[in-house]
Amino acid sequence: MKVGAASIYEVAKAARVSIATVSRVANGGARVGARTEARVRRAMTRLRYRPHALARGLAARRSHTVGLLITDVLDPYFAEIIRGAQAQAELAGYVVLLGDASVHTAGEDLLVRRLLERRVDGLIVASSRTTDDYAAQLKSEDIPVVCINGPLHQFPHAVQVDQRAGARLAVEHLAKLGHRRIAHITGPVSVPTRAERLSSFRAALKEADIAYDPELVVMGVTTIEEARSAAARLLALADPPTAMFAYNDRWAIGCYGAIRAAGLRVGADISVVGFDDIVMTEWVDPPLTTVSQPRMEMGRIAIDMLLAVLRGDSVPEVVVVQPQLVVRGSTAAVRRSARRQRSGT
Amino acid sequence: MKVGAASIYEVAKAARVSIATVSRVANGGARVGARTEARVRRAMTRLRYRPHALARGLAARRSHTVGLLITDVLDPYFAEIIRGAQAQAELAGYVVLLGDASVHTAGEDLLVRRLLERRVDGLIVASSRTTDDYAAQLKSEDIPVVCINGPLHQFPHAVQVDQRAGARLAVEHLAKLGHRRIAHITGPVSVPTRAERLSSFRAALKEADIAYDPELVVMGVTTIEEARSAAARLLALADPPTAMFAYNDRWAIGCYGAIRAAGLRVGADISVVGFDDIVMTEWVDPPLTTVSQPRMEMGRIAIDMLLAVLRGDSVPEVVVVQPQLVVRGSTAAVRRSARRQRSGT
DNA sequence: CTGTTAGCGCGTTCAG
């Protein structure tokens, strides 16, 4: 019975046509007579024909596969991007191959190499770190690349969240609540996104007519634990912040611990704003106010751009998507007792 | 220059050997003269030769690809399984193709079909629901399958966490803290894991010499919100539970809201135990006490089993891994005021 | 509209 192995030849024989005709109805491009097509289709279903993607890719010089480079599957930030990319790719008959940097102890280039061996037709770089390395490596291969939230000038195409708008959303929200001592907790600024968000933070402060105090900016955080201790340091300041704006939701949640440890309440006493809107922001207590980026949509768009490039269509260099402020329980009006000089705006 | 496209022919020509020889050194199987091998290797690196996985798969009738069926990438439960599987697969030169049921609106079989078209050498079914459908569909294809935490008898091979031990761990822990009114919140028992865990729960109660009260079991929960309202109903009981054991961490966290809404404290007033130990259990407040299953290792083991089957080795039908109780802040000794008749064991 | 044919890049006998 040799189930699951029917080749195009067997279908052709069963339908009394040539393999070319079978190929035609399978791919739906060229015109085929209605009666013949029906015969072929019947044969295909009867034989449970399943086109051999490898053979197809080999012959067509197109694997219908795209690679998606991420930093870490365990980071919930990427899950939505993956989902969006997969969903959109599926619609076009493409498959997404995940390249997770964290599984490759053997160095970054092996990761890309594996994908390239698989002959991916294109690549999406969503990895937040090491994008520079990728950029260098990928530039020498002439393979289409779309970058998500990466360094604009390193890659020919990119989809980006509007960092500037995101920071403004956060700061404006806090300013409206009366906060004027707003801290920013971020990682090593070597990552382009961070530098951009930091400078956006400063710009937003300016727009809100709040003086920038470098003392309130903590850089170099890499883990939740570090975020926590950074927040603790901030709270121990002579003139501590009344609000904290973290680079991402995880670190924002890290701040929760420090705030509680200081005997304060998140929200009521110290406001906290995150960035990303990962799923667990709703589960923590209080639920985190955060700047939401439409990651699923970004994954979709990245695929669309990539496939357009593959098609040879003209594609914009960068697509900017807008973040959105999601107000939950971690922000509140500043307490009177904590309010300093310069009351009101 | 035609970079990134060096074929085996070009390498053969450059090394002045036949493609067969190149193939031999590339695959490392057959013996090749030391001098020739060196020449070939040199040519390979110089030409940046990258074996064409599709061609290789076509010729060898082995794609070196395995499919991993999951329910939802957004569910953090699967992230670790994915990671484990990918890491282990990588070691063997295999690639993991994700099959996410949630991206396929078009029905389950399309998901599997896609994977089969890709000619995956084997399949891992980690999807918690719809395993029955898969089982039926996959049985007719003769493709190796390993199941993770699924119905034992549906698939030839499986890796399972010891459900019995897990439930016992949770109940014993709570019993030791003095709890005797322990609720269980679970989903539709049509999912085999749930039925098993529920019966294990009952068995564990018995071992702890606690009477089983059907009133304290809520079935049919499917979302965090439903878990919350289920917990609310439990708390409104005439003789409410002092502890809750949830089918998974998400629903356990859902209970938090209901407990707070009732003016009670998680841990101090009502103990909560989850299952799985997903990443955010540490971020909630209080951090969740939970039964941890080694999902990354399970992913690894599943791959190992699958590859062993492919190799033709004999493989155990089922590998059972042990869960582990992780005590965090959501459990505490039962309050005196809440303690009922039958004090102590 | 349909069939023929030549590869796609590589694994694998089978000779030598």
Place this chain on the structure above:
DNA sequence: CTGAACGCGCTAACAG
């Protein structure tokens, strides 16, 4: 130890 030749299943011209 090495090379020649065939075929994996399919797409893409090119004829008809």
